[in-house]
Amino acid sequence: MSTSDVNCVPGERLGSTDECEAGRGTYVRKSFIYASRIGKVKNTVDENKKIVIEVIRKDEPPLPQVGSIVTAKIVQVTQRQCRATIYAVDGIATSSPFKGLIRREDVRRTERDRVELSKCFRPNDIVFAKVMSLGDSQSYLLSTGGDELGVVLAKSRAGVRLEPISWNEMRCPLTGVKEQRKTARIRAEFVEMQPAAKA
């Protein structure tokens, strides 16, 4: 495993597919691996004992992919679906916000047909969600099914950050009022990090 100091430019030949495999930042053409961007060449050995050639760039904003966990802010809640804006993919901020959509049946895994969206999300909640598919041309289809997905940050009517008390309830520490949310079960230290990521 090594990141060499060798810089490369797009179109540079880095190796052949007989010995190596093409990783990120490369492409294959006529059984040779070429660089597709500027950066440093990195060679790693994978489990098949094959060398993977990658071109590493420092600042690479991510794009939502199927299966990735995104951080999104709820924008609009209707009876059938809920719109969200994606700000980060796998904890890394995106270069620009993306639109996401959570359908009613994708909120949780059990009793999917009895979901009431107004009891799961409110506008301005910060949620963790998984990208199910790239959806239509307008937005990514998201799902909050699973224990670790759902609302991570929400404010109560009093304007205080809510504390999760169960998988479907959150409590306001100031007034003690319970509000219903589809909460995510996350480690405490991770929640502390979230406000910075949101800003």
Next chain:
Amino acid sequence: MELLSDEGFRFDGRRAAEFRKIQGRLGVFDHADGSAILQQGNTKVLAAVFGPRQPMASQHGAVSQEKCIVDVEYSRAAFASAERKRRARGDKKAQEISLSLKKTFEATILTTLYPRSAISIFVEVLQADGGDYAVCVNAATLALIDAGIPIRDVCCAVSCGVAIKDNVAYSLLDLAYSEESARIPTIVATGMPKTGEMVFFEVESRLHMDYFRAQI
């Protein structure tokens, strides 16, 4: 009019196959994901790349599940040439150039990596002194590299004129405005040097096949 003197020099003192001075800078524009300013002689072009990002409402018709949309907008500053001109954005000439730039970069960018996304490239000619199109391609490539967008190869373009002297064709590389306006056959070629592919090729006047071969 003699474009090439008896000693083999051009108007500005270059040899036939000599380029103008090339200066460039990357990351000049904070707002964009990638940007570059490139100057070849007195031709200066600013290029900015945005994306990959979510397609805008106007682009939804073109969204594809397999590859990303590449949009190029070419414009020319009113103060770019000696005569001050106020051109409407998207006039016929600019549209044509935008379209050929779009074709060029669709072939250059690995578009299959970003399905359902859009990449926008904006090129603005700040100073026009010949070879505008070629400099636009070069500046846009630099901006793409700055943005870290995967491309097949560094895409380069050059303009080239044919000067015939004593029945021998000389190709004048990287034409300046004074040479372009001399109404000589001009070729604009865009290629990928490492892979040796030609991406875009344009000849704007009649050119004899014999001379054409000499150019290539």
